[in-house]
Amino acid sequence: MPVTLRDVADHAGVSVKTVSNVVNGFRHVSPDTRARVQEALDRLGYQVNLSARSLRAGRTGIIALAVPELRQSSYFSELAGAVMQHAEERGLVVLIEQTLQSRQRELDVLSGARNRLVDGVIFSPLELGPDDLATAPAGLPIVLLGERVAAGGPLDHVSIDNVAAAREAVTHLLRIGRRRIAAIGLHPDERIGTAEQRFRGYAEALTGAGLPLRRELLGDTGPWHRENGAACMRALLARDPRPDAVFCFNDMLAVGALRELLRSGVRVPEDVALVGFDDVEEARFSTPSLTTVAPDLDGVARAAVGLLQSRISGDRPPGAPHTVTRQHRLVVRESTVGLPRP
Amino acid sequence: MPVTLRDVADHAGVSVKTVSNVVNGFRHVSPDTRARVQEALDRLGYQVNLSARSLRAGRTGIIALAVPELRQSSYFSELAGAVMQHAEERGLVVLIEQTLQSRQRELDVLSGARNRLVDGVIFSPLELGPDDLATAPAGLPIVLLGERVAAGGPLDHVSIDNVAAAREAVTHLLRIGRRRIAAIGLHPDERIGTAEQRFRGYAEALTGAGLPLRRELLGDTGPWHRENGAACMRALLARDPRPDAVFCFNDMLAVGALRELLRSGVRVPEDVALVGFDDVEEARFSTPSLTTVAPDLDGVARAAVGLLQSRISGDRPPGAPHTVTRQHRLVVRESTVGLPRP
DNA sequence: GACGTCACATACATCGTTGTAAACAACGTT
DNA sequence: AACGTTGTTTACAACGATGTATGTGACGTC
Numbered sequence: 001m002p003v004t005l006r007d008v009a010d011h012a013g014v015s016v017k018t019v020s021n022v023v024n025g026f027r028h029v030s031p032d033t034r035a036r037v038q039e040a041l042d043r044l045g046y047q048v049n050l051s052a053r054s055l056r057a058g059r060t061g062i063i064a065l066a067v068p069e070l071r072q073s074s075y076f077s078e079l080a081g082a083v084m085q086h087a088e089e090r091g092l093v094v095l096i097e098q099t100l101q102s103r104q105r106e107l108d109v110l111s112g113a114r115n116r117l118v119d120g121v122i123f124s125p126l127e128l129g130p131d132d133l134a135t136a137p138a139g140l141p142i143v144l145l146g147e148r149v150a151a152g153g154p155l156d157h158v159s160i161d162n163v164a165a166a167r168e169a170v171t172h173l174l175r176i177g178r179r180r181i182a183a184i185g186l187h188p189d190e191r192i193g194t195a196e197q198r199f200r201g202y203a204e205a206l207t208g209a210g211l212p213l214r215r216e217l218l219g220d221t222g223p224w225h226r227e228n229g230a231a232c233m234r235a236l237l238a239r240d241p242r243p244d245a246v247f248c249f250n251d252m253l254a255v256g257a258l259r260e261l262l263r264s265g266v267r268v269p270e271d272v273a274l275v276g277f278d279d280v281e282e283a284r285f286s287t288p289s290l291t292t293v294a295p296d297l298d299g300v301a302r303a304a305v306g307l308l309q310s311r312i313s314g315d316r317p318p319g320a321p322h323t324v325t326r327q328h329r330l331v332v333r334e335s336t337v338g339l340p341r342p
Numbered sequence: 343m344p345v346t347l348r349d350v351a352d353h354a355g356v357s358v359k360t361v362s363n364v365v366n367g368f369r370h371v372s373p374d375t376r377a378r379v380q381e382a383l384d385r386l387g388y389q390v391n392l393s394a395r396s397l398r399a400g401r402t403g404i405i406a407l408a409v410p411e412l413r414q415s416s417y418f419s420e421l422a423g424a425v426m427q428h429a430e431e432r433g434l435v436v437l438i439e440q441t442l443q444s445r446q447r448e449l450d451v452l453s454g455a456r457n458r459l460v461d462g463v464i465f466s467p468l469e470l471g472p473d474d475l476a477t478a479p480a481g482l483p484i485v486l487l488g489e490r491v492a493a494g495g496p497l498d499h500v501s502i503d504n505v506a507a508a509r510e511a512v513t514h515l516l517r518i519g520r521r522r523i524a525a526i527g528l529h530p531d532e533r534i535g536t537a538e539q540r541f542r543g544y545a546e547a548l549t550g551a552g553l554p555l556r557r558e559l560l561g562d563t564g565p566w567h568r569e570n571g572a573a574c575m576r577a578l579l580a581r582d583p584r585p586d587a588v589f590c591f592n593d594m595l596a597v598g599a600l601r602e603l604l605r606s607g608v609r610v611p612e613d614v615a616l617v618g619f620d621d622v623e624e625a626r627f628s629t630p631s632l633t634t635v636a637p638d639l640d641g642v643a644r645a646a647v648g649l650l651q652s653r654i655s656g657d658r659p660p661g662a663p664h665t666v667t668r669q670h671r672l673v674v675r676e677s678t679v680g681l682p683r684p
Numbered sequence: 685g686a687c688g689t690c691a692c693a694t695a696c697a698t699c700g701t702t703g704t705a706a707a708c709a710a711c712g713t714t
Numbered sequence: 715a716a717c718g719t720t721g722t723t724t725a726c727a728a729c730g731a732t733g734t735a736t737g738t739g740a741c742g743t744c
Contacts, residue, residue, distance in 0.1 A: 002481060002730095004729095004730060004731085005730070005731065005732095006730080014693075014694090015693065015694050015695075016694090016695095016730090016731085016732095017693080017694065017695080017696095017731095017732075017733095018692090018693060018694075020731065020732060021692095021693090021732095023731095024732085027691095028690090028691055028692050028693085029691095029692070029693085030691080030692065030693090033692085033693085045479075047454065047455070047458050048458060048730090048731075049397070049458070049729085049730050049731070050458050050459040050731095051393055051396035051397040051402060051459065051729085051730080051731095052397050052699090052729070052730035052731045052732090053730080053731055053732080054393035054396075054459075054699095054731095055391070055393040055394050055397050055698095055699050055700065055701090055729090055730080055731075056698080056699055056730080056731050056732050056733085057699085057731085057732080058699075060393060060459070061459075062437070062459070069423060070412075070419045070420070070422050070423040070426070071419065071420050071423035071424070071623075072623060074416060074419070074624075077412045077413065077416070077419035077422075078412070078413045080412050080419075080438070081411060081412040081413035081440065082413070084412070084438065084440055085440070093437055093439070093457065094437065094438060095404065095435055095436065095437045095438075096422070096426065096436060096437075096438055097435070098423065098426055098427070112389065113389070115435065116389050116390060116391070116392050117392040117393065117396075117402065117403075117404070137387075139344060226623060226624075226626075226627045230627070255624070255627050256627060258627075258629070259627045259628075259629055259631075262629040263629070281413075281414060281568060282416075282568075282597070282624055284568075285568045285572070285597050285598060285600075285601045286601075286628065286629075287600070287601055287604040287605070287628075287629065289601075344700095346699095346700055346701090347700065347701065347702095348700080356723080356724090357723065357724050357725075358700090358701085358702095358724090358725095359701095359702075359703095359723075359724065359725080359726095360722090360723060360724075362700095362701065362702060363702095363722095363723090365701095366702085369721095370720090370721055370722055370723085371721095371722070371723085372721085372722065372723090375722085375723085390700085390701080391699085391700050391701070393699085393700080393701095394699070394700035394701045394702090394729090395700080395701055395702080396701095396729095397699090397700080397701075397728095397729050397730065397731090398700080398701050398702050398703085398728080398729050399701085399702080399729085400729075
């Protein structure tokens, strides 16, 4: 049913290879034959069979983006949008994989078992540690996102400076006079992931200001979803001392926390100030709007796609991994500085 | 570099086809050879080359999901998550395309030009009308989402009853006593898309209650993003009469409108009640939380993947398109009924 | 007129996999 | 002993595209 080069060749009275040459814009084709072939191509509505081309070329032009999930984390949706945009500029298309907090699925991504049709993977791991990541086979180009887990590991890596960013966020809370600053989003079992990085920034800011770390102000959560932010905030409000500020490890948690605070009649920022992380669009539109850390999302996406492509094209042979750190900035909004009340 | 069937066959001292038979679990392979081949497979770490398999089989196991964009519309992210989940259950992976409000990109999706490596497309069109959709080539299975644009057209189609849903939303506003009900999200040039459907439901509810359609209460917007909801709300507040309720054609618009209302010191729902559409998670966590129409997202995704697969597998040859209409329900929250103020 | 050079076109092999048909052995049946 | 049956394995061709090598003229140069 589909039209092949063979069909077009028969139609135009030339060889298959000549048609291929026309399709690929090869130089030495006479204007005469080129026109005749082109006409046949148009008439028959030829479209290349990418499976065949891929088999021949050893590439598919597809890269995978493996993220925890899209449904409940706006950040990964926005990231996906950015990655797709930059991939397109380089002639790549993106296949998205959800790892869904499953360690096994993450291992599958790493081994390529989950996807053997892609030229490379941009991977935002959640469950895997450096030991796991070291087991990545050399065959499949992989760029890691979002943590410094793998600094020193065998893989390319793009991130922001999570520790510094968290420190700045908490320092901002200190500067506006808060002293009982809680943190939401801790993963106590984790020694090295994003949660740990952001916690370290939080801790550094506090101890830098001569304040103690108080267990009562630390909020453990599971996944960084809105509902967990709300649940965690509820728990914090029941404790003594009550926090006068909360640093949430991402915006979803902050949105959940904000909801819970307002529901409980706590004023934000007067009673409790709130800072999030990621600067998802939702953060600009909540009331009060959320102070948050804005990573250079487009920069991260661009760097990741660029690094991956340089591996795929063979410009950089395996080994000698690059680590790219992109900018971030604290966006101060109403959840910490308030707004003139009407 | 990668291991092929040939390598494994040499290693195990059998033919290539026998290895293939083992890999595919073909029945008539003696336990003895099976074990020997399996051992070679494991040792060499064989992985099928999907390009080759696809070329042979004529299928890739990839379906495309073409949506307007992921970054600013949570609905499409949540939809994508749902589609990916159901696709996975059927052994398919999903490649996401953003059409980015571009008519040309949508036409490319339809013609398959954008992606020739996929077995089929789940397509949520924004710009194309029935005339365009009728030009879809028969070769590529396509399932349309989200509007009734194509009822009677040549393509399968999954949606909810947008007119009825919008009517229920507005009827709810009437029932709580609102009379100056504005609408945000109109696309005046559109005669048939989602915006038109939701407007029709809005109009039906009003005229059904004996109320006139007032031009001053109709808010035209571009894309259904938060910022456009805010801008449109700002314009509405400047008009006379001021609305006492607003029906937003999706939740993004509603979030933007809510932000603008609160910023202007308008109380929600006391002064202005607000209804959205889609029931994205964000709607549950805003303050006040958003009354909204909840489509059966999982049902839509499941039906779309199911219809597409039945086309791909050839269970249903081209023609005889199905139209599936999934349920919806109005979720009443604080933006219309208020909450006990502390 | 022999030669090399260039532009253009073609035949063939190949990428890795799997369907088809056929080969082969072991077995029981007549 | 000839036969079919069943289970197991193999050789071969094909999926559609493209790199390589080769062929064919036309042209200019010595």
